[in-house]
Structure formats: structure tokens, C-alpha cells
Amino acid sequence: MEPYGEGFISIVWHKRRWRCVEPLCGRLSFTESVPEVPARRRTTGRLRRAAGNAVGDACRCVAEVACAFGLSWPTAHEAVIELARRELGEPAPTSALGIDETRRGKPRWNQDPESGRWLRTDAWDTGFVDLAGTQGLLGQVEGRTSACVVDWLQQRTPEFRAGIRFVAIDPAAVYAKAVRTPGLLPNAVLVVDHFYVVALANAAVTAVRRRVIWDQEGRRGRKADPAWANRRRLLTGRQRLSEKAFQAMFDSVIASDTTDEILTAWIAKEELRNLLALARTGASKSDVAARLHSFYSWCAGSDIDELSTLATTVETWWPAILAFLHTGITNARTEGLNRLVKQSKRSACGYRNSANGHRRIRLICTRNHRAATATSRTLPP
Incomplete structure (x- = not known):
């Protein structure tokens, strides 16, 4: 049965069986067949291609497609x-x-058979994305360790590894260790997107705000707390706030926070954002170094643990951050494909078989590239 309009068409084919009288024939008996319906097939090639595209391109689950197309x-x-x-x-x-x-x-929690201890197991997949072209998701592996990244890269050809000039990651030490493996990616430069740096600064502001409210009130923040009421304004860039909104946030936080730690963390976040903006405008190395020293000095003089951790993280990853500021290589396409990855997992209600999951996820994350390739094949020269 094949879909046709709002209903189905049942194709009935009475196949003839032929007998070969040639003594040297190895088959002797065979039935009629066409390329669209090979031997021992009960479905046409068009139906199978439509079902495959419904799962691989439209991100529909296999069970739903099977029911819609009348298949098992x-x-x-x-x-x-x-x-x-x-x-x-x-x-x-x-x-x-x-x-x-x-x-x-x-x-999930699994019990160690030898020690009897319960160990937490986090199931993760690491994805590799083409940031320079249109291939989309290049592949996936189980785990988020250095070993799994190294194994995937070693399975590629030497020409593939030698052609990689930039590797964009978030500030993850395991990925950086894999990229820096001697001889693995000889021409690669590590890049950390400024998106992750600003996210770390915002996380530091949030951590300080929560700690200050807990120390002062002995509880979590509520709507009556000015710092909690202005939590979104604290995370918004200064240039994106109107003068009225900024003044309201500044005055209310000063009046409620006797330690001034929240505003100190907010100023550190803005110093870091200004530093990143200055470096992206092509400022001289001396100006960038001076602004970076100012950020470090502010964090060191604040005596706030969260800011010390932020400054240490920025110092550790600064060469990779600077590489992004000079090249503009961003990991935004990877984050965008992560949405499709999660959508595919939700559509399938999870994957028990990781090989099937990786196959279907890569199909949905490469549909644009495959559609463009198919279009270019059909266009006349």
C-alpha cells in the first residue's frame, strides 16, 4: 500500500515464475522483478524512500512513520x-x-559490583560540526572525554586532520587536552567563543547575588528582595539597558546590599564585556593588555571568591579567547545543531541503541546540506 492523496493505493502484482532449461544456469527458476520492486520485496522503492525521508528529514519517529505509511x-x-x-x-x-x-x-545510579558503592553515570554525546562549510554534523561519539575525541579524530584521514586550522570549543579542559594531543591536529588553533566567557561572568554575578541574599536573609531570594527583582537587569549588558532601567537597578541594589558585593561582581562582568568589545574592534595590543590588567586588578582587589575564580578561568583560557577575537570563529552553529539533536531525541522518546541514535541525529542535522547537494545535481550545467 502506498499513500495517494488522502487514502492509499493497493498495488497487486501477479508475478510470473520462469524456469530456465539451460543446464548451466545456476538459478533454474526465478520470478519477475523490476528495480523499484526487487525480488522478495513487498514495498516499492518510492515508498521506502518516502518513509526514510519522513524520519531523516522531517524528524518524525519510526513508529509514527510506520503507522502513517502502513508499514511495520x-x-x-x-x-x-x-x-x-x-x-x-x-x-x-x-x-x-x-x-x-x-x-x-x-x-543514572549504578552499583559497583566489587565495592558495592553507588556511582552516578551521566550519559553524554560529543558532536563534531563543520563550522567552515555546510556539512552540518560530521559525527557523534559516546561520552565527553579526551579519549573519545581523540578516537574519533584518529579514525579520520591524515588529510582531514591536517586541514583543520581552528577548533572551537567551550571552556572544557577535556576537549582542550584532546586538541593539544601531540601530532593529532598539527595545524589547529584552539578557539573559545566569547559567548561562553560572558556566560561565565553572568554565572559569577548570579552566584554572588544568591550568596549575599542567603547571608543577609537566611533564605533564597524573593520578589521583595531588590537584588532578586533586578536579577535579569544584572545580567543584561549596560548598553542594552535604558537610563531609567539602569538607574532603578543601581539604586535599589545599592540600598539593599550593605556589602556592595553584588555591584562589585556586576562591574567585573561589565569590565570583561568591555574588554571583549575593545579587542574585537581591532584595538592595539597595549590597549587590550591595559584593559585586561584592569579587569584582573578589580577581581583581585574585591576579595570575592567567585570573581577570583572568574579571573583565573579567563587567565587560563585567554589565548583561546584572543584567538576568537582575532579570527571571529564562533561555535554558534554547533549550539544551533544541539537544538536539532535534542529535538530528535524528544521525537524518538530517547534512544536505547546509540548507533541508531547517532545515525538518525546525523540525518536530521545534515538535511540542509543533502538538500542543497540534491538540488545542484538536478540543475542543468
Whole structure:
């Protein structure tokens, strides 16, 4: 049965069985077949391609597609495998690689059979994205360790690894360790997007705000607390706040925070944002170094643990941050594909088989590239 309009068409084919009288024939008997309906097939190629595209391009689950097309689950799943085998292959070389992780499922507690201790296991997948081209997701591996990244890269060709000039990551030590493995990526420069740096600064402001309210009130923040009421304004860039909103936030926080730690953390965050903005405008190295020294001095003189941690993190990752400011290589495409990864997992209600999950996730994350390639093949020269 095949969909046709609002209903289905049942194709009935009375196949003839032929007998070969040639003594040297190895088959002797065979039935009629056409390329669209090979031997031992009960579905047409068009139906299988439509079912595979419904899962791989439209991000529909296999069970729902099987029900909609009148197929069994194994038949619909085999159509997805055929699509992946036909469309997905070894990734082509790229000059910029993005690496990021996504959670595969809920944290689980497993008991060690030897010690009897309960250990928490977080299921993660690490994805590799083409940031310089249009290939989308190049592949996925289980885990978020240095070893899994190294293993995936070692499975690629030497030309693929030598062609990578930039690797964009978040401030994750395990990924940085993998990228810096001797001889693995000889021409790669580590890049950390300023998005993650500002996120760390905002996290420091939030941590200080929560701690101050807890120390002063002995509880979590409430609507009556000025710092909690202005929590979103504290995380908004100064240039994005109107003068009225900024003055209201500044006055209320000063009046409620006797230690001035919240505003100190906010100023440190703004100093860091101004530093990043200055470096992106192409300022001289001396001006950037002076602003960076000012940020370090402010954090060191505040005697706030959260700001000391922030300054230490910035100092550790500053070469990679500076590489982003000079090149503009961003990991935004990786974060965007993470949304599709999560959408695919929600559509499937989770994956028990990681190989099937990686196959379907890569199909949905490469649909634009595959559609563009198919269009270019059909256009006349």
C-alpha cells in the first residue's frame, strides 16, 4: 500500500515464475522483478524512500512513520538505514571544527559490583560540526572525554586532520587536552567563543547575588528582595539597558546590599564585556593588555571568591579567547545543531541503541546540506 492523496493505493502484482532449461544456469527458476520492486520485496522503492525521508528529514519517529505509511516498524527502520547508507559517508575535510556535548539521557545510579558503592553515570554525546562549510554534523561519539575525541579524530584521514586550522570549543579542559594531543591536529588553533566567557561572568554575578541574599536573609531570594527583582537587569549588558532601567537597578541594589558585593561582581562582568568589545574592534595590543590588567586588578582587589575564580578561568583560557577575537570563529552553529539533536531525541522518546541514535541525529542535522547537494545535481550545467 502506498499513500495517494488522502487514502492509499493497493498495488497487486501477479508475478510470473520462469524456469530456465539451460543446464548451466545456476538459478533454474526465478520470478519477475523490476528495480523499484526487487525480488522478495513487498514495498516499492518510492515508498521506502518516502518513509526514510519522513524520519531523516522531517524528524518524525519510526513508529509514527510506520503507522502513517502502513508499514511495520522493522520495514520503516530499514528504510532509514538505507537512506543513511546512501546519503551519509565519510565527512569531507574542513578548516574549522566545532566540538560540543549534549546529554543523551537522565543521570543514572549504578552499583559497583566489587565495592558495592553507588556511582552516578551521566550519559553524554560529543558532536563534531563543520563550522567552515555546510556539512552540518560530521559525527557523534559516546561520552565527553579526551579519549573519545581523540578516537574519533584518529579514525579520520591524515588529510582531514591536517586541514583543520581552528577548533572551537567551550571552556572544557577535556576537549582542550584532546586538541593539544601531540601530532593529532598539527595545524589547529584552539578557539573559545566569547559567548561562553560572558556566560561565565553572568554565572559569577548570579552566584554572588544568591550568596549575599542567603547571608543577609537566611533564605533564597524573593520578589521583595531588590537584588532578586533586578536579577535579569544584572545580567543584561549596560548598553542594552535604558537610563531609567539602569538607574532603578543601581539604586535599589545599592540600598539593599550593605556589602556592595553584588555591584562589585556586576562591574567585573561589565569590565570583561568591555574588554571583549575593545579587542574585537581591532584595538592595539597595549590597549587590550591595559584593559585586561584592569579587569584582573578589580577581581583581585574585591576579595570575592567567585570573581577570583572568574579571573583565573579567563587567565587560563585567554589565548583561546584572543584567538576568537582575532579570527571571529564562533561555535554558534554547533549550539544551533544541539537544538536539532535534542529535538530528535524528544521525537524518538530517547534512544536505547546509540548507533541508531547517532545515525538518525546525523540525518536530521545534515538535511540542509543533502538538500542543497540534491538540488545542484538536478540543475542543468
